[in-house]
Amino acid sequence: MRALGANVVLAPQVEGKPGNVTLADVTQAENLGLKLVADTGAYYVNQFNNDDNSKAHEEHTGPEIWRQTGGHIDVFVATVGTAGTFAGVSRYLKKQNKDITCVVVEPEGAQVIKGDPVTKPLHVLQGSGYGAVPQLFKFDTMDTTVGVSDEESIKYRNLLAEKEGLYMGYTSGANVAAAVKLLSSGKVPKDAWIVTLLNDSGLKYPADN
Template identity: 55%
Template sequence: MGDRQGGVLTAIGDTPLVPLHKVHRGPGEVLAKLEFLNPGGSIKDRAALKIIERALARGDLVPGQPVVEMTSGNMGAGLAVVCAALGHPLTLTMSEGNSPARVKILRELGVEVILVPQVDGEPGKVTGADIAAAVDVAKRISVEQGAYYVDQFNNPGSVLAHEEGTGPEIWAAADGDLDAFVVAVGSGGTFVGVSRYLKSRHPSILCAAVEPAGAAVLAGKPVTKPQHVIQGTGYGSVPPHWQPDLMDESIAVTDEEAVLWHRRLAVEEGLYVGYSAAANVCAAVKLLESRRLGPDARVVTVLCDTGLKY
């Protein structure tokens, strides 16, 4: 287990939960957890830290051993922070379709980044097939390097980070007074971990997944539009540790809505965040405007990453 005392790792988590009163004046209230404040700029720092600490504690990773992962950027940045702090060389594979800003950040954090050509997506729009191609390269490299392969989609640490961290933080900051939790799904770690914790505290808390319109597989719909702007989420397949019983509903968000809310959050709230964050707030507002919750309902969501990464 790494020594977290005094280093950058102590800055991961414990993010503020703030009301968004400018972009939504009612009914009800949207509360957003400012995950872009983590040192790697996104919520994935939490999963990176939990996965590496767990691997060290279990002996799956030994001090100084290389680490390899496929990333859309944010898990990579989280791993870069954690691996730098704990002294593990890191190699990441990434689809060429992810934003060049992310590649630059990772390389400046000392990471070896290997770009993998897209299969059927286009720049800025990464599909499930693009991700699968990048995963194949990561697996091959991890064998070659004798590295620890993170495998975020299958690693239980992704869920545990949120069940033991994000969920309890939300519950405490909201004083147990919340009606719904709404979040977009990539690996599903955030949705599954937070929903598990919140429902253990109060089973009636509504948990909604946010999905790109046209790729709402969790809602049981066919994929008609695999390309979308909500990077890091909506890969068109059900993630391995998905728990369908936790999802009360799925809320679809279009590219146009994500772009609009990205702009509104920046201009009206001073929150310059990414497109999944924007989609999350859009979905939270849709839920409140549907009037299925009470007029004073409180809906919690997450601002997953900073807009500086796009």
């Protein structure tokens, strides 16, 4: 971003560490962003609370998935960060077919959407599992949740690279791990069509995992 001319302001972490971001860290960054808006008049995207976030996924990502699968989809699986992607895509898909099962993926130990207490705020799923239900999340678009461990996320992140040539981040690994767990659990048919997302590149993550 600096190379493109942006003025990058880094917010010091409160309780997390590089590679682990908590809700307190996100709040710190939000507060710093709001101060910059007040001081400079800059525009604050406010991705965690901006309805345009989920609206964009309802109007674009959801229809793209529907087109590319020819409407042949049984299950949609995704991690939740801001909840914009999950809320928007799930809302669109259920309008097309109310029987599509929409599944939230959460890191084990931070499954607040499931209703469990947070016992592991530090995990490898960057951009997800902050220990609070995001404002954009709507429970009426969710059917169930699946918990994924750090080890499972790392395993499937590595498999994506080794088997598919896709060097992705940990949330991508978690999404694929959750899809495999669902198929193995017997909760969905063995021939179910499961759609998930590969969220980001693995270039900013350690290579030793």
